[in-house]
Amino acid sequence: MHKLIPNVAPGTQGFNDIAASAFDYSALDQANEAVRLRLNSTVVGVQETVNNRVVVDYVQEGSPLSVTGDHCVLACYNGAIPYLCPQLPEPQKEALNYGPKVPLVWTNVLLKNGHAWSKLGVSNVTCPDDPYVVLTVAPPTTTGGHQPPRSADDPMVVYMLGVPNVAVTGSETSRELCRTARHQVYATTFETYEREIRDQLQGVLGKHGFDHETDITAITVNRWPHGYAYEYMALDDPKWEEGQAPHEIGRAQFGRISIANSDSEAYAYLDAAVDAAWRAVQEQSRTKG
Ligand SMILES: Cc1cc2nc3c(=O)[nH]c(=O)nc-3n(C[C@H](O)[C@H](O)[C@H](O)COP(=O)(O)OP(=O)(O)OC[C@H]3O[C@@H](n4cnc5c(N)ncnc54)[C@H](O)[C@@H]3O)c2cc1C
Structure with missing residues (x-):
């Protein structure tokens, strides 16, 4: 990112000083830059025309606008693409709708100090039946200007990974459970999240002198109802022939429109999005005229 738009963090050298760098987010979308991000524009329709244009x-800010180009790469969620591009063949739209995003809740809790956690004596706790399945301390990374806690007297952050726990009858597929869990992430109030966080931390740390009333100084709850790209699960998903898996059918090039996102790789990590972007650009670079 820094190489694409250096003005976002002009004084920054790289990893060694990134943690304490000042960012100018307004530089992300300057009209005179070769690369622009965060255009504050929501795409609502994409159409290939009869004269080979898109x-x-x-x-944008409530106004409907339109732009025409020679090529288009759709890099949003697979689930949205059939609505944006109704021109696509029905089997492709069905394939794009197959895998839902997997919902997550990522919570960080700032503690006044690390005494109780240090008495616990571990860096990672797994709680499979609780709202947060993993509790862990941040890796002790030192980069320019940023230091991990030096002793238990320093404030510390506990990271809590929540996988929404929905009622299961045993007949739902994992895809259906992801959709139900997404609704739960949206519908849960912050008061409920806060109570669950306090209860769970009290349960884990209480016998080491922790008091959630006085020891918690801040909580951030990041809800990701559309979190990870869906990866097939052996319990519910068949083993498709090569080229026949929904993500492969869904990502087929449609003339001047290509699809690039982690969903199109059925793999939830950044390298999937980069691989998909490379494929999509290659597809379009072979589509001349
Ligand atoms: C909480 C969390 C933590 C993660 N941590 C890691 C990690 O540590 N390492 C790792 O490798 N991966 C991680 N990932 C996964 C990684 O973020 C994704 O794999 C990657 O960002 C996917 O890229 P993408 O281009 O498919 O989608 P996104 O990065 O989600 O980009 C899609 C973009 O499309 C935009 N968009 C959607 N609809 C429209 C529309 N109609 N009009 C205009 N724009 C639209 C969205 O605003 C968004 O900016 C994490 C994901 C989450 C949710």
Whole structure:
């Protein structure tokens, strides 16, 4: 990112000083830059025209706008693409709808000090039946300007990974459970999240002198209802022939429109999105005229 738009963090050298760098987010979308991000524009329609062009309709600050180009790479969620691009063949739209995003809740809790955690004597706790399945301390990374806690007297952050726990009858597929869990992430109030966090930390740390009333100084709850790309699960998903898996059918090039995202690789990590982007650009670079 820094190499694409250096003005976002002009004084930064790289990893060694990134943690304490000042960011100017307004530099992400300057009209005179070769690379622009965060355009504050929501695409609502994409259409290939009969004269080999692509029309993209979008909304910016409430105004409907349109742009026409020679090529288009759709890099949003697979589940949205059939609605944005109704022109796609029905089997492709069905394939794009197959895998839902996997919901997650990532919570960070700032503790006044690390005494109770240090008495616990571990860096990672697994709680499979609780709202947060993993509790862990941040890796002790030192980069320019940023230091991990030096002793238990320093404030510390506990990271809590929540996988929404929904009622299961045993007949639902994992894809259905992901969709139900997404609704739960949206519908849960912050008061409930806070109570669960306090209860769980009290349960884990209480016998080491922890008091959630006085020892918690801040909580951030990051809800990711559309979190990870869906990866097939052996319990529910068949083993498809090569080229026949939904993500492969779904990512088929459609003339001047290509699809690039981690969903199109059925793999939830950044390298999937980069691989998909490379494939999509290659597809379009072979589509001349
Ligand atoms: C909480 C969390 C932590 C993660 N941690 C890691 C990690 O440590 N390492 C790792 O490798 N991966 C991690 N990932 C996964 C990684 O973030 C994804 O694999 C990667 O960002 C996927 O890229 P993408 O391009 O498919 O989608 P995204 O990065 O989600 O990009 C899609 C973009 O499309 C935009 N968009 C959607 N619809 C429209 C529309 N209609 N009009 C305009 N724009 C639209 C969205 O705003 C978004 O900016 C994490 C994911 C989550 C949720």
